[in-house]
Amino acid sequence: MDLTDRVAEHTRTKGADLVGIASADFFKNKTEEHQRPSYFVPDAKSVVSIALKINDAILDFGLSSSGDLYSPRHEVYTQTLEGYLKHYIYDQLDYLAIETSRYLENLGYKSFPIQARVTDWVEVRGVFSHKAAAVAAGLGTLGKCGLVITPKYGPRIRLVSVITEAQLRPSGPTQSSTEEICGECSKCIEVCPINALSYSKDTGTTIVDKMRCWKLTLPGRCGLCMAVCPYGRQEPLQGHLWI
Numbered sequence: 001m002d003l004t005d006r007v008a009e010h011t012r013t014k015g016a017d018l019v020g021i022a023s024a025d026f027f028k029n030k031t032e033e034h035q036r037p038s039y040f041v042p043d044a045k046s047v048v049s050i051a052l053k054i055n056d057a058i059l060d061f062g063l064s065s066s067g068d069l070y071s072p073r074h075e076v077y078t079q080t081l082e083g084y085l086k087h088y089i090y091d092q093l094d095y096l097a098i099e100t101s102r103y104l105e106n107l108g109y110k111s112f113p114i115q116a117r118v119t120d121w122v123e124v125r126g127v128f129s130h131k132a133a134a135v136a137a138g139l140g141t142l143g144k145c146g147l148v149i150t151p152k153y154g155p156r157i158r159l160v161s162v163i164t165e166a167q168l169r170p171s172g173p174t175q176s177s178t179e180e181i182c183g184e185c186s187k188c189i190e191v192c193p194i195n196a197l198s199y200s201k202d203t204g205t206t207i208v209d210k211m212r213c214w215k216l217t218l219p220g221r222c223g224l225c226m227a228v229c230p231y232g233r234q235e236p237l238q239g240h241l242w243i
């Protein structure tokens with residue numbers, strides 16, 4: 001078993017659902033310096049991308065709230081999702097990033113665990129793009145929802161990254177495009193209660209009005225664009241008004 005396999009196995013053993021490796025070279029032309037791995041680790045060679053799956057039952061419950069954002073059922077959903085992300089998923093992702101970075105540092109490679117949570121409340125984003133790292137590591141493709149669509153779990157995941165000096169074997173980048181993955185589907189755009197998603201067919205990219213999205217269900221969390229995506233759903237959700 002080589003170093004890459006040992007790192008991936010260690011991270012999975014600690015609880016990760018998906019692990020991939022991106023080459024640090026993938027980010028070298030990024031204009032913002034904090035989107036380049038060398039900003040965190042001067043001799044960075046690889047980025048480990050780690051995903052945790054979100055519970056299906058919570059997301060499916062959100063879809064069954066009959067389209068009424070102010071119903072008690074929708075309130076239960078948004079507050080459950082917020083609590084679950086805030087008190088479990090982000091803590092676990094940070095734990096996995098720290099565990100992975102410690103494993104690599106014990107082998108002699110400086111390794112920086114990037115926080116899973118949003119740290120820039122002006123742009124509503126993290127200091128380093130976990131989504132860009134996941135695509136570069138081959139974990140999935142950006143969908144029209146602006147989230148990474150993975151083959152196994154669709155967009156029902158959250159991500160974290162570790163930047164390391166270790167020269168690991170890249171598992172990406174993903175070759176498929178948003179158009180190939182989504183085709184004519186636009187369920188995520190249609191379900192958004194505040195029209196925060198705008199997809200351009202010409203550029204194949206989505207702009208997300210993150211500030212409006214984030215404020216929509218405070219103190220809860222919306223996530224309907226993630227819940228409605230056919231990728232990653234265990235069963236069709238016919239009969240729900242959101243579909």
Ligand code: SF4
Pocket residue numbers: 191192193194195196197208212213214216222223224225226
């Ligand atoms: S989380 Fe909700 S408000 Fe935000 S983009 Fe998705 S559907 Fe729209």
Ligand code: SF4
Pocket residue numbers: 143144145146149181182185186187188189228229230231
């Ligand atoms: S809901 Fe449809 S359009 Fe949106 S990301 Fe999923 S497959 Fe793509």
